[in-house]
Amino acid sequence: MTAAEMLVVGTTTQQYVYVASRTYKFRMNEILIIEDESLGFPRGEVLETSSFNKFIPPATENGFLVDREVITRLQEIGFDLQREEVNVARVRLLEELPWPVRTGVRVRRPLFEEVEGYLLRARPGKGWVVGIIKGTEELAGQMPEELRGLAPVIDRQGQLRQDAGVPFILGYREMSQYPHVGVFGGSGSGKSYGLRVLLEEVMQQRLPAVVFDPHYEMDFATPTGVVGIDRADFRDRFRIFHLGRETGVDFSSLRTPEVVKLLQGAGRDFSEAMTNAVEAIHKRGMDCDYFEKLLEKILAFLEGRSENKEEEERLLQYKSLSASTIRGILWRFQSLRRTGLFTGDVAPVETALRQRQVAVIRGSVRVLQLFASYLLNYLYQKRRDYMDRRQAGEEGDYFPPFLVVTDEAHNFAPVGAEINAPARSIIREIAQEGRKYGVFLVLATQRPRLLDETVTAQLNTKFIFRTVRHSDISVIQEETDITKEEAGRLPYLPSGDAFVSSAFFGRTVAIRVRAAFTSPPHTTNPFDEMEEKLQSEEEIVLEVAREGGWFPLQPGGVNPLAEAVGERLGRPVSYDEMVTMLDRLVAKGKLVREESPFGAAYNLVEEGETR
Ligand SMILES: Nc1ncnc2c1ncn2[C@@H]1O[C@H](COP(=O)(O)OP(=O)(O)O)[C@@H](O)[C@H]1O
Ligand SMILES: [Mg+2]
Structure with a gap:
C-alpha cells in the first residue's frame, strides 16, 4: 500500500464503509469514489474522520469511531498500529447497494465531472445560489467558468474567499414540486443572515415576496462593499413598509367575520356573546371612528347613561346585549386602534408584489401577526381567484405567485390550539395548498419545537443551523433525514454553516452560506x-x-x-x-x-x- 492510498477497511451495512489511509487526511463531507467495479464505482460522503496510533487508541476518540473489526482489518492489510498513525473515515454511500463493498477495495478522490450530478441539481440562473457545499474545496478548482465567482464565502478567520467550494444551488422552479422552506437554528447561528442571502437571490430573480420583519433587519440598500462583492444594487427591487404608517388594514373594507377575527386576535377569551354582538352591530363600510362611537353609545345606553331620547329609540335594537360584552369589545377595539393597525391599507403592498418587488413589513411581532392574518388572506385570495378564473377559461386581473417570508415563525404559527395566533390558520392553509397556486413559505425560527406541526411537516427543504437545545434537535431528527452523526454536530456548527435537508436533493448536504452582498442596518455586535x-x-x-x-x-x-x-x-x-x-x-x-x-x-x- 502506497502512502496516500485509501482502502476500504470494513463495512458496517450496505450504506456505510470505513476507509483508511496512511497519510491522506480525510475532510468532512468530501465525496470519495469506491473502486468496486462490480458495484458500479459507488460514491460516498465522509461523515466522520479520525486519526489514531498506539498513543491515541481509537476507543478514546470522541464518539468511538472505529470498532474491533476495523482494527483487525487494518492489521491484516499491513498497518502496524504500534508504529504508525492511521487516518480513518466513516463514509456514507450515496446510493444503497445490492450487496456490501468488499474490504480491501481501493478508494480515490473524484474529478468534478464524476460527481457534478450529485452536487449540482440546478444551473446558475435557474435557482438560488445559497452558498457552497462543504468538503468540495478541491473540486471547485476544476469547475467550469459558469460556476466560478458565484458564491464567495467569509471563512472563520473573516476572510472573503472566492470559489472555496462548489456552489449550492436550490432550483426555484422545482419549488412547485417541493415548496416551502424552513430555516432552523439557535440565536446567532446565521438564520437572519441566511434569510438575507435567500432574499438577495429572490430579488435577483425578481420573484415577488412579502417579508414580515419583526427585527427591522431586512434592508437591502447598503452593499457590504467587500472587495469581490459588487452585485448588490437592489434599491428598486424591494420596499419597506412600516405597519401603521405606510400600510395597515382599511377598516371600512372589512367584512364582519374579518372584524371578529381581528378582535379575537387582540386578546384572550373573546366570547361567543362578543362574536354575536359584533355581528349585530358591525356593517361593512363603517369606518373606525363610526364603529368606536357606536360601541360607546350602545354602552352608554345599556348603562342608562344616554342623554338623547331620539338616539335611545335607535339603540333599542341593542337592548338585549350586555354592557360587559360591549365593554369587552370596546377595549379590544381601542387597543387594536392604538397599535396603528387601522392606519393605511394594503394597496401599496399589493402594488409592490405586482411590480415583482420584495415587500418588507415592519412592526412588532404581536401586531405583525394580526396584520399577517389579514394580508395573507387577502393576497392568497387574489392569487387563488386569478388561478381559478384561468382554470375556468376566463380572462382576469393577473396576480403573480409570491413567497411569504418570516422570522420568528413560531410566533406566527405556534404549536398548541390553546395559543391565540391569528395568522396560524392562513399559514397552515398555504403550507398545505399554497403549492397549487404558486404561493410558497420561507419560515425561520429558533424554536422548531414550538412551530405548528402541520406547518413543519410541509417544509420540504430545511436549512438547519447550529442548534443546542435537545428538544429542538429531536424535532429536527424526526422531520429530516439527518443522521445521528450530523445531529451530534449541530451544537458545534459555526455561524453560517448549515445542513440542508431537502426532498429536492434527496440527501442532506452540508453547506456554508455565502457572503451576503448587502449588510443589515445595525451591524454593531x-x-x-x-x-x-x-x-x-x-x-x-x-x-x-x-x-x-x-x-x-x-x-x-x-x-x-x-x-x-x-x-x-x-x-x-x-x-x-x-x-x-x-x-x-x-x-x-x-x-x-x-x-x-x-x-x-x-x-x-x-x-x-x-x-
Ligand atoms: N454565512 C455567514 N457568513 C459570514 N458570517 C455569518 C454568516 N452567517 C452568520 N454570520 C455571522 O453571524 C452573526 C449572527 O448571525 P444571524 O444571522 O444574525 O443569527 P440568527 O439570526 O440566527 O440569530 C451575523 O451577524 C454574522 O456576523
Ligand atoms: Mg436573527
Missing part, C-alpha cells in the same frame, strides 16, 4: 457596543479627573470624584464602581496605582510612558 460604551465612560473619568486637577488621587478623593463623574454621566456612580473604573484604567496602562499608608492612590502615567 452587542459585545462591541458594550465595549464601546465602557471605553467612552473611561474617557469621561480621565477627562473629569484631569480637568478638575484630581491627580494624584488620594483614597479620600474617590467619593468626590465619583460624584463629579456621576454628574457628567447623568447617573449615580458608587464608590465601588469608581474604584472598579480606576482599576480598569490601571490595567489598561492609562493610570498607575501607588500604595500609600492611607490606601491606594491613583496617578496619571508620566508623559512618554503612555501606551
